[in-house]
Amino acid sequence: MDEFLQIPPLVTAFVSMGAASLVWWWRDRRLTRLRERVTAIQGLSEDILTGRSASAIQQVLNAALPSLLDGATPRLWLADRQSGLLEPADGRGSPMPLSSGSNPVQQSFAASAPVRHDGGAGFLLLLPMRCEGSISGVLELHWPARRRIHLDEEAALAHLANQAAIALRLLDQSILREQVLRSERLGAVGQLLSGVASELEDPVAEVLRIASRLYDADPGHESFRALKDWAASAHQALDRLIAFGRPGETLARPVDLAEVLRKLTHFRERTWRLRQVETRLDLPDSPLLVLGSYGQLEQALLSVILRAEELLPAADDRCLGLSAVRDGERARLVVEFPIVSPPEEWGLTVAHGIAGNHGGSLRLSTEPRGVRCEIDLPLMPLTPPDSPSEIGTTRSLTLLLLAPESTESRHLVDLFAARNHRVVPVASDNEALHLCRRLRFDALLAAVPAADPSWIQLHERSNRHVPCFVLLPESDEAATPPPAAAGEILTLRRPPSSTELARVLIEIENRARRTTS
Numbered sequence: 001m002d003e004f005l006q007i008p009p010l011v012t013a014f015v016s017m018g019a020a021s022l023v024w025w026w027r028d029r030r031l032t033r034l035r036e037r038v039t040a041i042q043g044l045s046e047d048i049l050t051g052r053s054a055s056a057i058q059q060v061l062n063a064a065l066p067s068l069l070d071g072a073t074p075r076l077w078l079a080d081r082q083s084g085l086l087e088p089a090d091g092r093g094s095p096m097p098l099s100s101g102s103n104p105v106q107q108s109f110a111a112s113a114p115v116r117h118d119g120g121a122g123f124l125l126l127l128p129m130r131c132e133g134s135i136s137g138v139l140e141l142h143w144p145a146r147r148r149i150h151l152d153e154e155a156a157l158a159h160l161a162n163q164a165a166i167a168l169r170l171l172d173q174s175i176l177r178e179q180v181l182r183s184e185r186l187g188a189v190g191q192l193l194s195g196v197a198s199e200l201e202d203p204v205a206e207v208l209r210i211a212s213r214l215y216d217a218d219p220g221h222e223s224f225r226a227l228k229d230w231a232a233s234a235h236q237a238l239d240r241l242i243a244f245g246r247p248g249e250t251l252a253r254p255v256d257l258a259e260v261l262r263k264l265t266h267f268r269e270r271t272w273r274l275r276q277v278e279t280r281l282d283l284p285d286s287p288l289l290v291l292g293s294y295g296q297l298e299q300a301l302l303s304v305i306l307r308a309e310e311l312l313p314a315a316d317d318r319c320l321g322l323s324a325v326r327d328g329e330r331a332r333l334v335v336e337f338p339i340v341s342p343p344e345e346w347g348l349t350v351a352h353g354i355a356g357n358h359g360g361s362l363r364l365s366t367e368p369r370g371v372r373c374e375i376d377l378p379l380m381p382l383t384p385p386d387s388p389s390e391i392g393t394t395r396s397l398t399l400l401l402l403a404p405e406s407t408e409s410r411h412l413v414d415l416f417a418a419r420n421h422r423v424v425p426v427a428s429d430n431e432a433l434h435l436c437r438r439l440r441f442d443a444l445l446a447a448v449p450a451a452d453p454s455w456i457q458l459h460e461r462s463n464r465h466v467p468c469f470v471l472l473p474e475s476d477e478a479a480t481p482p483p484a485a486a487g488e489i490l491t492l493r494r495p496p497s498s499t500e501l502a503r504v505l506i507e508i509e510n511r512a513r514r515t516t517s
Contacts, residue, residue: 034150040068041156045163049170054078054089057167070147076129076164077105078137084451084474086138098451108138110453114158116149123147127158129165136165179349197238204238207231233270254380257288257331258324260298264305265322272320277312282323288331289380291418292358297377300354300362301333304373307347308337311371329497330360331379338370351375359411359495378495397421397508398440400466402432402458403447412447412472415496419505429458436465442512443468447494459489467515468508472496 044064051057054076061074076089077096085095086105096103099110108115108126112135117124123146129137139161208231215224265281272279290297305320312318321336346364355362360377399416401423403409409425416423424441426432432444444466446455459469470490492504 034152037068038152038156040064041153041160044068045156045160048160048164049167051167051171053171054168055091057164058089061164065141069141069143071143072147073142075140075142076137077109077140078168079109079135081449081452084449089137098449099453105138105140109135114154118146125149125154125157127161129161129168131162131165131169136168139164201235201238204231204235208235236267253291253294254289255292255294255297257290257297257333257377258283259287260294260301261322261324261333264298264302268305275309276318277309278319280319280321280323282321282325284324284326286326288324288326290331290358290377291380292377296354297358300351300375301335303348303351304333304335304362304375308335308371308373311339312337313339326379329379331377333375333377335373336370339366348373357411359415378497395509397442397505397512399423399443399445399508400432400435400441401425401445401447402429403427403445405447409447411495412445415501419501421505429454432458433461436462441466443470443508445470445472445492447472449473463488468511470504470508 044060047064048057048060051060058074058076061076065072065074075093077086078089079086079098080095081098084098086098086109087095096106099106101107104115104117104124104126108128112128112130114128115124115126117126123143125141127139127141128135129139139157141157208228211224211228211231215221215228218224261281262283265279269279271277305322308320312320317338319338321334323334323336325332325334348362348364352362355375355377358377360375363374363376365372365374397416399421401409401412401416403412403425404427409427413423413425424435424439426435435441436444444458444462446458446469448455448471455471462469468490469488470492472492472494474494490504490507492500496504
């Protein structure tokens with residue numbers, strides 16, 4: 001009986017070989033599936049480079065990833081450093097602050113590293129989207145149940161997130177190229193119109209002189225009055241076309257915003273009458289003086305007015321509300337108009353850029369009665385500074401300015417240079433640190449969003465080389481220095497008031513003097 005129960009060695013060998021073959025087959029099948037997924041993810045990484053918008057890239061991911069990753073739901077979170085928010089590319093869900101919080105998406109963005117989160121609502125894998133060393137967002141992958149993720153698979157998904165960041169960067173560059181090309185075409189058309197206007201200037205001026213003489217000889221003649229009015233209107237239009245072709249202003253000077261609005265209203269008055277557009281004009285008694293380019297500010301306001309005319313209803317309520325108001329140390333140009341439905345694109349990119357370059361902003365808001373567009377700009381001081389406390393310092397300072405945005409950099413350089421200070425602008429943290437170590441500066445100014453944690457690291461690394469660090473957040477941002485550096489970091493909100501600017505400059509000079517002594 002014992003001999004019958006004994007398993008022959010040959011059978012044992014066959015069973016062992018079968019079991020080993022089964023394990024090998026199962027492992028090979030699993031690795032084959034993994035390679036297929038990784039290959040498919042890499043192919044998807046190339047496909048999203050052709051996306052024409054963030055929502056289009058999101059749609060490509062939605063169509064491909066659930067079947068590849070066992071029902072995973074993808075979502076792109078895009079970082080908007082201007083507003084300090086992480087916004088969903090699909091438009092569903094609420095934006096969240098860039099600053100570190102309890103949400104895994106915020107943790108992944110702040111740490112610049114993948115994050116795995118196993119919560120009650122499922123399993124999350126968060127991958128930061130890197131492009132040229134900066135984080136532009138987070139790729140979120142959600143599974144309804146916990147899932148094991150192979151390292152090769154995670155590496156392929158991290159590459160997919162980086163490709164999404166590159167696709168968005170290429171998209172921004174493409175839009176910028178299109179805007180430059182459109183601007184060049186508009187400039188060429190403007191130069192052509194200006195040339196034609198220059199040739200017509202003398203004949204129209206002669207017609208205006210003849211019409212004026214006829215009207216002066218017989219003021220009661222209705223045809224002479226109409227001829228004079230039409231000739232004056234044509235001459236004014238030619239003047240504006242000729243001015244369009246002249247080189248732009250390069251030096252800032254005081255500009256009265258109320259006068260800009262008054263002249264534009266007079267310029268469009270006849271057109272509004274022909275189009276049956278009613279206007280309400282509200283101007284202040286005193287000038288609203290800002291420092292800037294008259295031509296650029298006039299162009300920004302005119303583009304807003306022309307866009308409002310295009311969007312007015314075809315009938316019924318065709319009314320434009322135009323006003324210039326003073327609000328403390330700020331001035332606002334307001335255009336209000338009724339609208340049937342908001343357009344997909346407002347077409348005010350140039351006006352936005354001009355307002356930002358002058359230290360202000362352009363805001364659009366939809367109200368029950370229509371749309372309200374505001375151009376907000378800082379006013380000039382009413383009286384020139386006489387004492388060092390009003391100027392800010394008793395000597396010229398050498399300042400290092402970190403400002404990734406070129407328009408913001410130009411405005412801040414002009415702001416400090418107008419007070420006789422030397423400013424060296426840089427666009428990256430590494431460049432700022434390199435100059436700090438090689439040259440002597442009285443202060444390092446960081447015009448970056450307060451929600452971006454990189455400025456804290458920049459302060460820690462530059463603290464030994466510059467006597468003062470100044471954070472320049474936007475006016476509506478909450479900047480909270482770390483407790484250890486609360487007394488070392490100065491805060492100057494953009495755009496700064498003259499009082500706050502003087503206070504910070506005095507503190508910079510005092511710290512620089514203490515360091516030198």
